[in-house]
Amino acid sequence: MQKIKLKKGDAVKVLTGKDAGKTGKILKVIGKENKIVVEKLNLIKKHQRPDARGKGGIVEKEAPLETSNVMFVCNKCNVGVRIGYKILDDGKKVRLCKKCGEILDA
Ligand SMILES: [Zn+2]
Structure with missing residues (x-):
């Protein structure tokens, strides 16, 4: 299984x-399932039992997406790009945009 390069x-x-075509921010990475949860995307309607205050009904909730169905969006390029890795002089491994070379992890 390939390692997920995406981060919260x-x-x-x-x-x-x-x-398709929409962008959003990752709320959660589910590593062992190769899935991510993206804010306000892939919403599913869920029926919720009324709680103690009597609130219930249908709520919308983000369903996990397969990581293979999304692409990282580079801040600088503003398009979907591939993520690469680079080892810095101090030995730290960081992610970088394969298109513009921008380092993605501070
Ligand atoms: Zn870039």
């Missing part, structure tokens, strides 16, 4: 499905 807070663009 990254901007991604959805490639397939009903939200």
